[in-house]
Amino acid sequence: MRDRAIPEATVGRLPIYLRSLVEMAERGASTVSSGDLAEAAGVNSAKVRKDLSYLGSYGTRGVGYDVAYLIHQVRRVLGLTQDWPVLIAGAGNLGHALSNYKGFTARGFRIVAIVDNSKGKVGERIGSITVEHIDRLGQICRREEVAIGVICTPAAAAQEVADRMVAAGIRSILNFAPAVIAVPDHVSVRKVDLSIELQILAYYEQRKAVIEAVKGGRGAALDLAGVP
Amino acid sequence: MRDRAIPEATVGRLPIYLRSLVEMAERGASTVSSGDLAEAAGVNSAKVRKDLSYLGSYGTRGVGYDVAYLIHQVRRVLGLTQDWPVLIAGAGNLGHALSNYKGFTARGFRIVAIVDNSKGKVGERIGSITVEHIDRLGQICRREEVAIGVICTPAAAAQEVADRMVAAGIRSILNFAPAVIAVPDHVSVRKVDLSIELQILAYYEQRKAVIEAVKGGRGAALDLAGVP
């Protein structure tokens, strides 16, 4: 297989493979089979092979994949051979945590600015960065060529911040605010919502409890919605 | 439609609908159509109707859904009519941010303990909770009947913490550590990986740049892997 669009589901797994591959390289591995990589990434080997086949035929039959070369290819496809200037909006708890998060810089994401709308926050230093007022967002984005905006504000401010980011030319947004934001088609949004994740876990947790109750013969009166 | 398993994709959207519904209720809405809810949740109306149909036939043709009643049903299905004791492992930046996050308590997730393995952290107060040593994880889980464990440790510690949680009887884990963790079948894991989200955005961002270059006629020599 050569070129053309990589399925979304695959794009979502490439960073996981990449992380596993980098760990393997650090441990001195020079080749890896789809089975090994599958185990490290927590998926099955057929999926690994299909996913990697979208990048090209980089494996050797009977042997596996060259770790260093595969790392290079995955990085290239994901666009990690360049570094990406990131702006964070919202200097609350989460904004702080993200600003200090080593995992970003390690992977080529350079936090170039943190903005906030509150007098109390502007001027504060977080790591090596000074919090600036959100009204400067446009200038900052142009000056630093910011590619990715991260929203760490309360839900009520999320849409307005997103609008400002879009106006400033940002085309990729990572939204941590617990709110749905509307953006034009050409802008990509990914969202991370902590309490949604917990709610999903609660569903499955509850389901297990109900199943157990039924198995134990105590379930006659229980509501079974969602139990297989 | 009555009872039985709700598709995963639908479970993932129910919390979003719930949030929109609660906002609508606060604004005084008493009924809502699938179209309204779809707009608020950022999906299309057919999806909303299909999703809600898995809960039962709670709508009224020609009218829509009763907001309060639907909120109740979604909460019931998700298991949010009870509260869930949560334990956080790792009192670093992210552990702090999560502990202080109001969105959890607001939705019935009660943080009952924070554990860490470092002398420096144990004894520290975060909000109303005192950080305890991770060796007490088992006792705490039993005493507080912890249902959900949240891993906010560095990647290197994630698997061991997960093992301890599983040993302590936890069956639902939310993993923020940038590592794949292995758990037995009966344990649900959801993961949130900040740098993976950025890497996915980088892929699409790069793709846009390449497409533009091609449109501008400057793309002959560019590598087009992943461009539709």
Add this chain to the structure above:
DNA sequence: CAGTGTGAACCTTTTCACAGCA
């Protein structure tokens, strides 16, 4: 007659299974 509920069509993703190659 506006808006739900849902079969049926369609698209995406996963899994299977095996031919083909180092």
Add this chain to the structure above:
DNA sequence: TGCTGTGAAAAGGTTCACACTG
């Protein structure tokens, strides 16, 4: 012989379109 690469089948998810009803 061992492992990749990939068609084909199966499963899962989304969208369409319309019969039905309050």
